[in-house]
Amino acid sequence: ANPPIVSPVLGNVCFASSQYCVCFTLKSFANVYKLYYGDVNVEEFSKRLWGDIYFNSKTRKFTKKAPHNSAQRSFVEFILEPLYKIFAQVVGDVDSTLPAVLDELGIRLNKHELKLNIRPLLRLVCNKFLGDFSGFVNMCVEHIKSPLDNAKTKVDHIYTGPASSKLHDDMINCDQDGLLMVHSSKMYPTEDCTFFQVLGRVMSGTLHAGTDVRILGENYSLQDEEDSRVLTVGRLWIYEARYKIELNRVPAGNWVLIEGIDQSIVKTSTITDLTIHDDLYIFRPLKFNTQSIIKIAVEPVNPSELPKMLDGLRKVNKSYPLLTTRVEESGEHVILGTGELYLDCVMHDLRKMYSEIDIKVADPVVVFCETVVETSSLKCFAETPNKKNKLTMIAEPLEKGLAEDIENENVQIDWNKKKLGEFFQTKYDWDLLAARSIWAFGPDNTGPNILVDDTLPSEVDKGLLNSVKDSIVQGFQWGTREGPLCEEPIRNTKFKILDAVIANEPLHRGGGQIIPTARRVVYSAFLMATPRLMEPYLFVEVQAPADCVSAVYTVLAKRRGHVTQDAPVPGSPLYTIKAFIPAIDSFGFETDLRTHTQGQAFCLSVFHHWQIVPGDPLDKSITIKPLEPQPATHLAREFMIKTRRR
Template sequence: MDDLYDEFGNFIGEEADASEEESEHGVDAGQYVYDEEFEAAHEPTGQELMELDDEGPSNAVVLHEDKQYYPTAQQVYGADVETLVQEEDAQPLTQPIIAPPDIKKFTIEEDDLPPVFFDRGFMADLMNYPDQIRNVALAGHLHHGKTSFMDMLVMETHDIGERLEKRSGKKRDEQLRYTDVHVLERERGVSVKAAPMSLVLQSTKGKSHLFNIIDTPGHVNFVDEVAASLRLVDGVALVVDVVEGVQVNTEQIIKHAVLEDIPMTLIVNKVDRLILELRLPPTDAYFKLKHCIEEINTIIENTIPGAGEKRRLSPEKGNVLFACSEMGWCFTLQSFAKMYADNFPGVIMDEFAKRLWGDVYFNPKKRTFSRKPLQGENRAKRSFISFILEPIYKVFSLSISQSPEDLKATLASLDIVLKPSQYKTDAKVLLKLVCEQFFGPSTGFVDMVVQHIPSPLEAAQKQLERYYTGPLDTKVAESMKACDQDGPLVINITKLFNATDGKSFSSFGRVMSGTARPGMQVRVLGEGYSIDDEEDMTMATISGVHIAETRYNIPTDGIPAGNWALLGGIDNSIVKSATVMPPKLEDDEEAYIFKPITHFTESVLKVAVEPINPSELPKMLDGLRKINKSYPLITTKVEESGEHIILGTGELYMDCVLHDLRRLYADMEIKVSDPVTRFCETVDEMSATKCYAITPNKKNKITMVAEPLDDGIPEDIEAGHVKMRDGTRKVAKFFEEKYGWDLLAARSIWAFGPDELGPNILQDDTLPSEVDKSLLKTVRETIRQGFSWAAREGPLCEERKLVHLSLLYLLPFRLLHSAFCMDCIARTRPPSILFPSDTCTPHARHTTQRVSARPAERI
């Protein structure tokens, strides 16, 4: 017994073995209670932790792994909470468990509508009066002052002066650049996108006008934005730096405006550089100004000989503005003459303004004007020097050199009052403050635009004749001519602007007829739409209508005809440009579109892109679709090798495109190939053999021949000296008189290609005795389309154009369902394919041409 207990009385002996029968009975009974009674009585309800056990402890046997020591996450947080069990190192420490919302902002925008010096309700009322509206584009070369001129107008209309004065550090000295909102524009100091703004400005007489102004980029790579903007305007304000003069892009814009018959005015900017930088005397400054203006008139005359006098830019006509946008002043001869008329009652403003330019001399002793200069001591000066340049020089010199006390007395004689603290500022700031009060607001600019640029009502007829593809005698056309805001809705869309986050686009265009309102259901007609082929058409609903103001948009319930509108919700099917019309026109009229935009240049720089992570290919494709919408002249395509190709106008252009693709639209890393330039194909001699093809039914045959054009013809076509829309007789007369063509051959010209100003000619050289001309005319349009497609794509290396391709001759046939290629016999293709590139048999001459062709250059 003693061995069974220790010294403290604890039992340490072996326990008695239970009988096998009892053990089995006990286990069976316990198992029965666990499986049935416990499961039935303790079915989980989610409220176990809240219930009190009134029955006391249970004798049920619960296994260790089935016991619940802690409540589950579902019981604590609810059934809708998702719980994730991961390893400890599955997520890096730099990545938060719950990431904050990622809001991308690649553009600058106002938090709220900024205060302005005019009533926005008054601006909305002015939209109903087309005769008081002017649609203008500021265009010119890089860094010639377009954006700074726009800043000057913004400062006159927007009450943001106090906000700018609060800037500190480097931002205080930065230029405002109100219309540069893209992150790349701010970093590089170069405008990349066109920026529209609607402002209410007053003329010299105090009459208010609504100015729809679009600030365009000046870099030669972004001329596509200029071309898209010029489609929406009724006139161009050409900005030229007086020191640099006419540059490459300036000449391009002048030629395009003259060929498109767009009225043009001139802003001679940065006049202060003649005084502060070059330090020219007034006489030399006058000749510099005159040379700059005459240089532009020479380009106008050379573009269309004989039309120079009508379009001539001259200060005495009132279509030339002298400005210094950085210092905030501008004037015309008329506005400067008004300053004299206000101070000297005897001066007649209009008569005095006519004598302020040219070889008009003022004799101060006799106080008379003369056309001939006087010799000797009493030699007279030109009136522009005496009455304009010398006073400006005096204001500049006194503001910079005089002491604050003397300057205060001098300015008081000119009715200019400054704050005491402003006299202690930097010389440049002080000079700007003096000039702003001396010259006053930009009423001269308003007078010039109102006088020399037509209103939307006056320019509607010309817009339709040049850009509308439909007949001009329909009700829709008559409504557009009258800018009828109660007529059917017609909008010409030429530009797409991305939202701040880059996920959506708004369509920007000009309302030609009717009133654009939110909630309207419309038809969006793409560039490929026609009456015969309605595939490029979609139905959409306008989700919002805004007045575009660059950094902010003003929502409105309707924008009438003659104005610009920013529309939301209709951009899904728009790639470059489109025409918006109602679902059904009155009297079931057919819907016609506006012509695609005619660009100055073409995309010649080519790169291939691919995602670093192959699984992100769909993401990259979506980004490519978006940059195709954002940039008017960008081209994306897939080569036969599977490469995704981007075509742009230049290196800076492609850099901006790829930045937007990586950061704004796709948000991914991509691999980019080395840039290459494309080849341009041409014809250097007549085809060695007649190229023919037979349709599958063996009953139709087409034969064509290619040969080079005479020197000078492609240039004349591209310059617009001859156009197919002038009529067959005028075209035939042009080729007969200038190039000695046979009259019958000249009248057989069917089309220029690939577009209206394309340097290629399609000619019918069939004879009436061999071909049924009536049957031939039934497929004329089909042949034209095939010719345009071939000239645009190129049969050899699939480049953009067959540059200087010459005559194509047609022999007897009935239907066109075949393919051809220069200098080789093409294999027959399926009926719907014209001019396929893979039908070309590579001759030795073909190979030599491709190797020796100069890239990005017309041969």
């Protein structure tokens, strides 16, 4: 599909500044001309206000060619120049010429308003000159499809159920008399932060206040129906930023704010009728283009206030879509977020709004991953405790790009065997047999590891092996969720089952025997394949004046960062420097950057990719001396030992 084109000429770009209270599209600015001059064709005029188009004042026509050397493009002449002139008048000649100019523009200000400071006066004049925010509103009306027109695209994108059901049809038709389906995606705390109101979109049916509904969480599936509750809807509102308008029912196609159903929802949920007796399917949980890779441990200053902190953690987890909270085996309470500023906001909310107690925070660390760089040097096997079963496996690295394909759901484990096989054959050159015998991705359905059954029917009884497939897959997923180096997830690894001896009696091949054994054999195959640690890298974009560029390089070099590009920003004295920096070395980077450039550089950073940490984590000859920076080749060992110690 062609990506949608964004351009001011098409009317889907808006120019805005909240500082000066300005908001216009080319059309709404052309409308200002119409107000002053009367006979202006807004449609045609607005199309000529962007790009290499010039106005020839002699012929009074627009041309593609500049009429003379100093001619300005139409956007500059008709939009920027008037704005610059208004700014100049307000900033420069408030007392002498401004009243005359405002009079000419038909802007009335009283004596009190004329005496305002420059900033508030600028906002006032710009607002009165450009009118209200109708440019933005018209842009939304014209370019955003109505709920009915967009229903098919949206439902196909977020609904996990089959396309042949009545529910699916009701949602595509936005049918307000159909079966009720609501997709909730965010929660807002009440003023006193005691509970949350749920923001959802009614996909079909009509939601009434005071009725009972079934709420399905993100973990609900036909196989595991535990994550499901019946609750009563309280009041309903239409949420309009500062205002809430209460209603008794909300039909399909609308956003709605719901009271009274927040107890069982963590991030997103699917809300349905109690009258639906068919199989229920949920809407997909939200996917983000970044990951929570930075973690901090928290504990209350006063240990007796632990229950308050736990309640606060539950609430803050509901409030931030990307946040994860968990309890480590050591008993630490850990919060995972996307970056320093993000976790700063989380901690502020936790301390001030949700638990209202003093909380201590440990130094931030990052999430690591574990991987392999070679094929296992020998076949690894493990026997079950009862000595009746034996599994043999090897591990090897996945092809480049495959892990990302799985994570981005370009390939899914629940595709049929043929489609899955074709994907691996065409894109990654797997042979037909291997591509058809993929058992699972791990640690979950979009996990970046693959389990392949590479046994031969002539050597292994496939019937028996398939009878324990679920247990082996569970063991594999448990193993890849917590790797052997420092209990961090494994990624980018393919595990092949080479041989399996399975007991004939079902009694001797239960989950209790097979699952821990599968996990053990995953670990040993992994450790035999030259394991390495992986760390998250952030993509950093720094903007700084030309004379600060060398200081930016210095700061990056100190933190193992490497620059990929630096280029001047056209039409400004700034340079843009793009670089990668390891997340573990990014703490305090922004402060450091500001210090070294006298506050002239500013940066944006976002998670980009995983990269192998230099050095061998299993090299026993490395001694880690306390409080000394390690050479690069010792880093993997240092990270592993310190993560284990934590």
